[in-house]
Amino acid sequence: MVRTVRSCDVVVVGGGIVGAMVAWFAAREGLRVVLVEPNAPGAGATATGMGHLVVMDDSDAQFALTQLSLDLWSELLPELDAGCEWTSSGTLWVARDDEEMGLVPAKATFYRERGVKADVLSAREVADAEPNLAPMAGGLRVPGDRVVYPTNVAARLIGLAQSRYGLQRLDGRVVALDGTATLEDGSRIEAGWIVNAAGANANDLSPGLPIKPRKGHLVITDRYPEFLRHQVVELGYLKSAHAMEQESVAFNAQPRATGQILLGSSRQFAGDRAIDRAMLARMVRRALEYLPGFARLSCLRTWVGLRAATPDKLPMIGPAAPGSRVLLATGHEGLGITTSTATGRLIADLIVGRASPIDPAPYLPHRFAEVAHG
Numbered sequence: 315m316v317r318t319v320r321s322c323d324v325v326v327v328g329g330g331i332v333g334a335m336v337a338w339f340a341a342r343e344g345l346r347v348v349l350v351e352p353n354a355p356g357a358g359a360t361a362t363g364m365g366h367l368v369v370m371d372d373s374d375a376q377f378a379l380t381q382l383s384l385d386l387w388s389e390l391l392p393e394l395d396a397g398c399e400w401t402s403s404g405t406l407w408v409a410r411d412d413e414e415m416g417l418v419p420a421k422a423t424f425y426r427e428r429g430v431k432a433d434v435l436s437a438r439e440v441a442d443a444e445p446n447l448a449p450m451a452g453g454l455r456v457p458g459d460r461v462v463y464p465t466n467v468a469a470r471l472i473g474l475a476q477s478r479y480g481l482q483r484l485d486g487r488v489v490a491l492d493g494t495a496t497l498e499d500g501s502r503i504e505a506g507w508i509v510n511a512a513g514a515n516a517n518d519l520s521p522g523l524p525i526k527p528r529k530g531h532l533v534i535t536d537r538y539p540e541f542l543r544h545q546v547v548e549l550g551y552l553k554s555a556h557a558m559e560q561e562s563v564a565f566n567a568q569p570r571a572t573g574q575i576l577l578g579s580s581r582q583f584a585g586d587r588a589i590d591r592a593m594l595a596r597m598v599r600r601a602l603e604y605l606p607g608f609a610r611l612s613c614l615r616t617w618v619g620l621r622a623a624t625p626d627k628l629p630m631i632g633p634a635a636p637g638s639r640v641l642l643a644t645g646h647e648g649l650g651i652t653t654s655t656a657t658g659r660l661i662a663d664l665i666v667g668r669a670s671p672i673d674p675a676p677y678l679p680h681r682f683a684e685v686a687h688g
């Protein structure tokens with residue numbers, strides 16, 4: 315039995331960081347927006363992410379999306395409160411040997427030619443910048459990269475959008491998108507646009523999407539202020555993130571605003587949230603090669619999160635099929651905290667019919683045959 319029918323301009327399914335940003339950018343346009351989420355905001359993959367906001371150079375499309383995202387994050391800064399734990403630590407990409415160091419000039423040039431500040435550091439300068447690192451051949455510092463606490467950002471923006479722009483929030487689960495959004499209690503929401511921002515569960519509502527869960531482990535330590543100053547990432551990280559093999563690890567360590575050290579990262583094509591001890595051990599062994607002093611730190615907790623991975627590493631942002639009023643905002647893999655802002659902006663632009671600051675074509679879902687043919 316149908317209990318309630320509501321109507322609005324936009325219904326957003328999912329209150330992770332992506333759904334929160336879509337709701338924020340759409341509500342700011344003066345649109346009537348309803349956000350549906352069965353749990354606390356940001357309790358899905360968003361709660362498990364590192365919160366590293368990073369400009370990536372692996373492809374022009376990824377660069378454009380991440381650079382726009384960082385610009386939009388900077389504009390959001392005045393809206394965030396202390397709980398959002400915004401820090402400006404920058405990223406230090408480190409080279410273990412001369413071969414890796416050989417990659418640094420091209421990486422620096424790529425960033426600089428596109429207006430992103432990037433400093434090449436010698437072995438000595440890396441040691442001065444991060445005294446706890448093992449000797450490195452050198453590195454590249456990208457000072458504009460940031461860190462946030464993503465769950466609190468999602469909650470903050472949803473709350474602000476409610477009080478400032480009249481966003482309506484519904485506790486509930488959407489069970490079908492069939493012209494309207496149908497909730498599990500049978501109520502329906504009629505909307506001009508429906509945005510599927512259900513993360514790794516987007517397939518439940520828009521079947522056939524080429525999304526696979528990619529499991530990742532993280533470890534967080536007790537508080538050790540000054541142990542680390544930058545988000546330090548090995549130069550081989552991109553290789554690990556791009557490898558389509560079943561399992562990979564890469565060194566990635568982050569100083570939290572609390573003084574804790576957050577350690578990543580692992581990648582496995584798997585959809586369960588069980589701790590894989592062998593994988594965790596491999597990840598920690600990798601970290602010890604870079605940060606031998608990590609062995610002295612007390613680790614408080616470890617957990618697993620699921621990234622929503624697409625075959626080409628780019629998210630799906632746009633109509634679920636050409637001409638559809640169901641829009642997808644999913645498939646952000648390991649960059650969804652970073653790229654949530656640009657995703658919100660692109661979706662809002664599409665809805666109001668405005669040109670976006672970047673070309674949206676590389677992210678359109680129908681680039682995949684599965685989506686193009688419905």
Ligand SMILES: Cc1cc2nc3c(=O)[nH]c(=O)nc-3n(C[C@H](O)[C@H](O)[C@H](O)COP(=O)(O)OP(=O)(O)OC[C@H]3O[C@@H](n4cnc5c(N)ncnc54)[C@H](O)[C@@H]3O)c2cc1C
Nearest residue numbers: 328330332358359360363364366488513530619650651652
């Ligand atoms: C280990 C790890 C480290 C990471 N580190 C980083 C990082 O440093 N930087 C970065 O940029 N990214 C990082 N990421 C990626 C990032 O966490 C994700 O890309 C991002 O959180 C995805 O956000 P989302 O809103 O799409 O998904 P989610 O946060 O999963 O949100 C989806 C929401 O939809 C809701 N939902 C699902 N089904 C329904 C339904 N039927 N009806 C209503 N609601 C529904 C869920 O309850 C959930 O809250 C990391 C990920 C992992 C796993």
